[in-house]
Amino acid sequence: MSSIPQNRVSGRRRRSPLPYTWQKGYLLAGPAFVVMLAIFVYPLGYSFLMSFFRWDLSGSAPFIGTGNYTDELFGRQFNQALRNQIIFSVVSITVEVVAGMAIAVLVNGELRGMRLARTLLLVPPMIAPAVVGLNFRWLFNTQYGLVDALLRMFNLPNIPWLSDPTWALVSVIIADVWQNTPLMVLLFLAGLQSLPQEPLEAATVDGAGPWQRFWHIVLPLMRPVIMIALMLRIIDTFRTFDVVWLMTQGGPGGASNLLTVYAYLLAFQAVDFGHAAAVSYIALGMSLVVLGLLYGVPWLIAKRRAI
Amino acid sequence: MDTVAVSTHRKPRRRRRRFTAGIAGRYLALFLTIAFTIFPLVWLFLTSIRSSADIFSVPVHIIPVTATLTQYVSVFGEYDTMDYVWNTIIVSFVTVILVHLLAIPCAYALSRFRMPGVMLIFGLLLIMRMIPVIALAIPLFAVFAAMGLLDSIWALILAHTAAKLPVAIWLLLGFIQDVPREIEEAAQSDGAGTMRTLVQIVTPLIAPGIGASAVITFLFTWNDLLLALTLTSSKAAQTLPVGLTNFVSQFGIDWGAMSAAGVLMVIPTLVFVWFAQGLLVKGLTTGAVRG
Numbered sequence: 196m197s198s199i200p201q202n203r204v205s206g207r208r209r210r211s212p213l214p215y216t217w218q219k220g221y222l223l224a225g226p227a228f229v230v231m232l233a234i235f236v237y238p239l240g241y242s243f244l245m246s247f248f249r250w251d252l253s254g255s256a257p258f259i260g261t262g263n264y265t266d267e268l269f270g271r272q273f274n275q276a277l278r279n280q281i282i283f284s285v286v287s288i289t290v291e292v293v294a295g296m297a298i299a300v301l302v303n304g305e306l307r308g309m310r311l312a313r314t315l316l317l318v319p320p321m322i323a324p325a326v327v328g329l330n331f332r333w334l335f336n337t338q339y340g341l342v343d344a345l346l347r348m349f350n351l352p353n354i355p356w357l358s359d360p361t362w363a364l365v366s367v368i369i370a371d372v373w374q375n376t377p378l379m380v381l382l383f384l385a386g387l388q389s390l391p392q393e394p395l396e397a398a399t400v401d402g403a404g405p406w407q408r409f410w411h412i413v414l415p416l417m418r419p420v421i422m423i424a425l426m427l428r429i430i431d432t433f434r435t436f437d438v439v440w441l442m443t444q445g446g447p448g449g450a451s452n453l454l455t456v457y458a459y460l461l462a463f464q465a466v467d468f469g470h471a472a473a474v475s476y477i478a479l480g481m482s483l484v485v486l487g488l489l490y491g492v493p494w495l496i497a498k499r500r501a502i
Numbered sequence: 503m504d505t506v507a508v509s510t511h512r513k514p515r516r517r518r519r520r521f522t523a524g525i526a527g528r529y530l531a532l533f534l535t536i537a538f539t540i541f542p543l544v545w546l547f548l549t550s551i552r553s554s555a556d557i558f559s560v561p562v563h564i565i566p567v568t569a570t571l572t573q574y575v576s577v578f579g580e581y582d583t584m585d586y587v588w589n590t591i592i593v594s595f596v597t598v599i600l601v602h603l604l605a606i607p608c609a610y611a612l613s614r615f616r617m618p619g620v621m622l623i624f625g626l627l628l629i630m631r632m633i634p635v636i637a638l639a640i641p642l643f644a645v646f647a648a649m650g651l652l653d654s655i656w657a658l659i660l661a662h663t664a665a666k667l668p669v670a671i672w673l674l675l676g677f678i679q680d681v682p683r684e685i686e687e688a689a690q691s692d693g694a695g696t697m698r699t700l701v702q703i704v705t706p707l708i709a710p711g712i713g714a715s716a717v718i719t720f721l722f723t724w725n726d727l728l729l730a731l732t733l734t735s736s737k738a739a740q741t742l743p744v745g746l747t748n749f750v751s752q753f754g755i756d757w758g759a760m761s762a763a764g765v766l767m768v769i770p771t772l773v774f775v776w777f778a779q780g781l782l783v784k785g786l787t788t789g790a791v792r793g
Contacts, residue, residue, distance in 0.1 A: 219696055220615025227608035227667055228623075234664035235630060235638065242641035252644065301531035312536055314779055319539055321771045321782065323725035325743040326764045330546045333757055341545055344562035377539055378786070385787065434634040437727040441746065455636040455728075462640045463732060475637035482632060 242472040250469035263473035273474065275449050276457035279364055280478075283453055284432040287371045292424055294372070295379025296417075300409060302380075303387045313381065320378035328441030331370040332357065335442075360450030363443050367451050370438050375431070379424055386420030387413070425489060433482035454478040543768070549761035550574070557758050573758040583763055585737045586745035592655060593730075593741060594723045597662040598716050601670050604663070606712065609674035610700050614683075630668040638665060639732040646733060657733045658741070662723045669722075670715045673785060677711025678704065714785035717774050724770055742767050 221228075246263050248256040267273040302312070319327070334342050335356035343353045356366045390413065398408050436455040439445060445452035445460060452460070454474060462471035549557060550573050552566045577583045612620060642661055643652070651657040681704060689703045705712070727743040734740045740748075742763065749760045774782060 215615045217615060217617045220611040220617040223607040223611035223615070223696070223700070224617070227604040227671065230604055230660075230664050231630070231667050234642070234660050235667075236626075238638060238641035238645050239633065241645070242637065245641070245644075252647070298531065298535050301528055302535065304528070306525075306528060306532055308532070312532055314775060315536055315539055317775045317779060317782060318543065318771065320786075321721055321775060322543075322768050323727070323743055323771075325725070325727045325746055326546075326767050329746055329760060329764050330542055333549065333761065334542060334545065336757075338560065339558055339562060339757070341562060341564075347561070373538070373542060377535075380535070381783070382787070430632050434636070436636060437725075437743070440727065440731075441750075455634055458634075458636045458640070459728070459732075462636075462643070468640055468644065471640050472637075475634055475640060478634050479632070479637055482634075483629075486632075 242468075243476060246469060246472035246476055248469055250472065251466050252468060256469075259469075263469045264477070267470060267473055267477065272449055272452070272457065276452040276454055276474075279450070279452055280433070280454045280481075282364060283368060283371070283435070284429070287368045287375070287432060288425065288428045290368075290372050291376045291379050291428060292421065294376050295424070296383050296421075298376075298380045299383035299387055300413070303384060313384075316377040316381055318377075319374045320381075322374075324374065324435075324437035325441050327370050327374045328438040331366065331373070331438075332442045335366055357443055358447060360447055363447060363451040367439050367442055367453075370442060371432070371435065374438070375428065378427075382420060382424050383417070386417050390416050422489070426486060429485050429489065430482055433478050433485075454481075546761050546764055546768075549757060550765045552758060554758050573762040576756075577759045577762045577766070581745075581749070581759060581763075582737065583742070583745060583766070586740055586742045587766065589655060589658075589737075589739055590724060590741040590743075593658045593662065594720050596659050597666060597723045598720050600659065600663045601666050601719050602712060602716060605667055605670040605674055605715070606705060606708075607700060608667075609671045609678055610704060612671070613675050613678045614686075627668045627672055631672065635665065635726075635728045639728055642729075643732050652733060653735045653739050655739045658730060658739060661729050661733060662726065665729070666719045666723065670719055673715040673718070674708065674711055677708040677714075681707050710781065710784065713778070714781045717778050717781045718785035721771060721774060725767075 245256070247258060247260060249259050249262075250256050302309070306312075334340050337343055337353060337355065337358070340356075342356070346353055354362055356362050394412050394416070395408060398412055403411070434455055435453055436459065439451055439453055439456050440459075443451045445456040449457075455478060458471045458474040458478065461467050461474060465471075548566055551569045551571070553568055553570050553572060556563060556567045611617065612623065617623075638661070642657075646652050646657045646661075651660075685707070686699050686703060689699045694702070725743065726741070727747075730739075730741040730744045731747070734744065746760065746763055746767070749756055749763065
């Protein structure tokens with residue numbers, strides 16, 4: 196591999212007759228790198244550094260080692276937010292992936308109106324999560340909201356959606372599930388449509404029922420798509436902020452605080468940037484660890500089997 | 503394609519070919535899915551065209567008593583929402599333009615030029631797409647405060663440009679790699695320089711890719727709440743999503759006006775979903791990560 200431009204010989208194909216030198220490459224990519232370094236990498240590095248200081252924008256910032264991290268890891272509020280985050284991520288991802296797969300399998304095939312259905316399914320994942328949060332706050336309004344009105348219509352007891360600590364987290368999960376399940380349906384539909392037909396036909400000939408075909412053939416073949424779906428949702432649930440902010444602002448009493456909401460409150464209400472930075476790095480670290488497990492564990496198992 | 507649940511008995515009335523109970527079940531599943539998907543949005547729209555008396559009535563009227571535009575009038579009149587709308591439009595459009603001016607040459611260089619450290623850059627780009635926005639917003643607030651840039655449209659544009667670049671570069675990379683090198687080689691042997699090859703040959707060929715990443719960048723900038731919430735504090739730079747939060751704190755909760763503002767927020771999404779569905783799906787599946 197040489198970076199020296201080769202002589203151009205017209206009419207003959209060379210490996211690289213173009214002046215693809217690294218200097219020119221960096222010249223082209225340079226502006227984007229500068230912007231990302233200055234406004235993305237540098238601030239992140241700065242806040243990582245400052246997460247080891249007492250950082251409250253007051254001017255003096257003494258070094259306190261891992262103080263911010265240990266404060267948080269042993270603090271009540273952080274552990275509440277962490278617990279909420281784990282419940283939120285596990286429940287909403289599970290519901291979204293399972294429901295998404297079920298719906299995709301049910302509606303897969305040549306149904307009339309599928310084109311329109313696809314278009315409509317694209318709407319919730321693409322609208323602002325802030326609007327979703329606002330809308331569900333309105334739907335869950337105890338006095339004038341539609342959901343409780345419907346419950347009353349069927350003589351069911353009203354639910355204190357946003358004022359009860361447990362229901363507040365459930366409400367946030369419902370809003371997230373509503374917004375993101377359609378994306379899973381679309382992803383899985385695309386996956387189902389690119390499945391090879393031969394194994395399915397062979398299984399039918401061998402007398403496999405629909406459930407057996409799904410469990411033993413469709414699901415294993417869909418594994419790459421499911422992995423992508425899980426990755427998307429893991430990254431996304433660890434950064435969820437907007438929906439919660441408009442529905443509950445993390446309340447009541449921190450009962451629907453997720454890690455990002457908690458970090459925001461620390462920084463911009465308590466003006467405690469050091470702790471906030473520490474929490475945001477813990478959130479990033481957690482999503483990296485979960486993704487590492489998601490990809491690492493199957494890889495390790497495959498490796499052991501190979502031996 | 504065989505059906506998932508095959509049933510033996512036909513529906514007696516409908517004599518359409520192969521209309522089995524299995525197919526009926528699948529239509530029911532499709533219908534219920536779409537109903538649940540659409541209904542909350544329909545309800546938002548219905549709320550926005552009600553009179554305030556109708557909104558705050560018990561029992562709740564499912565069908566609006568009257569259709570009126572008063573909520574929209576008050577959104578623009580009492581609440582000065584036009585300021586938020588303009589800020590959102592300017593920030594979103596300028597961000598899309600800046601991101602692509604930077605991302606297209608960058609993606610081209612990364613896919614074609616033998617640059618040392620390319621693998622490291624790919625790794626960094628991947629990790630940057632996973633960073634929680636709050637992790638970026640906290641130090642950006644401090645940095646922009648020190649520079650006196652807080653509460654300006656430019657602070658938001660710069661922040662969004664940097665935050666959306668990794669996704670756009672990643673998306674465009676895939677499209678550039680599909681362009682056969684022979685075309686560029688032909689252009690260059692005809693005497694076109696690197697810049698000219700990029701602008702006149704490569705850019706038109708990856709137009710669908712640019713469209714996809716532009717739509718994605720636009721919508722995720724339009725929808726953003728967190729960056730705008732942290733970096734702006736007045737109508738000089740606040741965007742519509744922040745405007746939504748102001749409805750809550752300042753005026754109690756004016757549900758009618760809030761719903762009308764929410765409907766306004768959703769319009770660009772509806773337009774892109776209807777007219778550029780292909781680009782959106784391409785952007786979501788190629789990028790496979792939300793901005």
